[in-house]
Amino acid sequence: DQQVKQNSPSLSVQEGRISILNCDYTNSMFDYFLWYKKYPAEGPTFLISISSIKDKNEDGRFTVFLNKSAKHLSLHIVPSQPGDSAVYFCAASAGWGTASKLTFGTGTRLQVTL
Amino acid sequence: DTAVSQTPKYLVTQMGNDKSIKCEQNLGHDTMYWYKQDSKKFLKIMFSYNNKELIINETVPNRFSPKSPDKAHLNLHINSLELGDSAVYFCASSQDADSGNTIYFGEGSWLTVV
Numbered sequence: 703d704q705q706v707k708q709n710s711p712s713l714s715v716q717e718g719r720i721s722i723l724n725c726d727y728t729n730s731m732f733d734y735f736l737w738y739k740k741y742p743a744e745g746p747t748f749l750i751s752i753s754s755i756k757d758k759n760e761d762g763r764f765t766v767f768l769n770k771s772a773k774h775l776s777l778h779i780v781p782s783q784p785g786d787s788a789v790y791f792c793a794a795s796a797g798w799g800t801a802s803k804l805t806f807g808t809g810t811r812l813q814v815t816l
Numbered sequence: 817d818t819a820v821s822q823t824p825k826y827l828v829t830q831m832g833n834d835k836s837i838k839c840e841q842n843l844g845h846d847t848m849y850w851y852k853q854d855s856k857k858f859l860k861i862m863f864s865y866n867n868k869e870l871i872i873n874e875t876v877p878n879r880f881s882p883k884s885p886d887k888a889h890l891n892l893h894i895n896s897l898e899l900g901d902s903a904v905y906f907c908a909s910s911q912d913a914d915s916g917n918t919i920y921f922g923e924g925s926w927l928t929v930v
Contacts, residue, residue, distance in 0.1 A: 704858075736918075743825075743923065745922050745923045746906070747920075748920070751918075803861070804919065806860070808858055808859075809857055
């Protein structure tokens with residue numbers, strides 16, 4: 703049972719435009735969400751997170767939006783840069799204090815073209 | 817200076833063999849993990865250790881035996897390797913198991929069983 707879903711396996715965006723990566727979840731107990739970025743042959747690296755008490759969190763070019771009623775979150779990258787080309791994993795956990803129980807999506811490969 | 821390092825990065829071995837993957841973190845974290853990313857790209861937790869004690873064991877076959885000699889190391893030993901064990905194995909660490917922040921991943925170990 704896939705509790706965290708990233709239905710788009712890949713996305714191509716032109717440099718300078720907005721990249722929007724989507725993530726849906728089914729477990730209503732999830733209340734902490736993270737995005738990880740992964741380059742080839744490297745481990746995932748933390749990008750940005752949001753807890754369920756917020757609906758938006760921004761960090762530079764990266765903004766995560768959370769719609770709890772729709773059990774949906776999205777990562778916006780504005781403006782997109784070629785160095786953003788990577789696989790992006792959405793992850794969720796039940797409770798702020800449960801780093802040890804993250805559930806990951808299958809990832810979306812973002813390609814930023816010139 | 818790599819924060820979470822794991823060796824070997826690539827491993828090709830025959831069915832039935834026993835192999836180990838080593839992991840070390842220099843972040844002073846209390847909690848370490850092993851994740852498995854299978855051919856379908858699912859990234860799933862296998863084990864979690866907090867201060868050398870096992871706290872999560874996610875229905876992993878007992879052919880997989882993690883060992884934590886100290887809180888900076890978490891090694892993964894796999895007995896009687898099977899074809900289905902072929903995957904990328906990621907070691908990771910976090911400040912502690914209750915931390916709501918970042919899990920830091922190693923670069924991954926690509927295991928191919930032939």
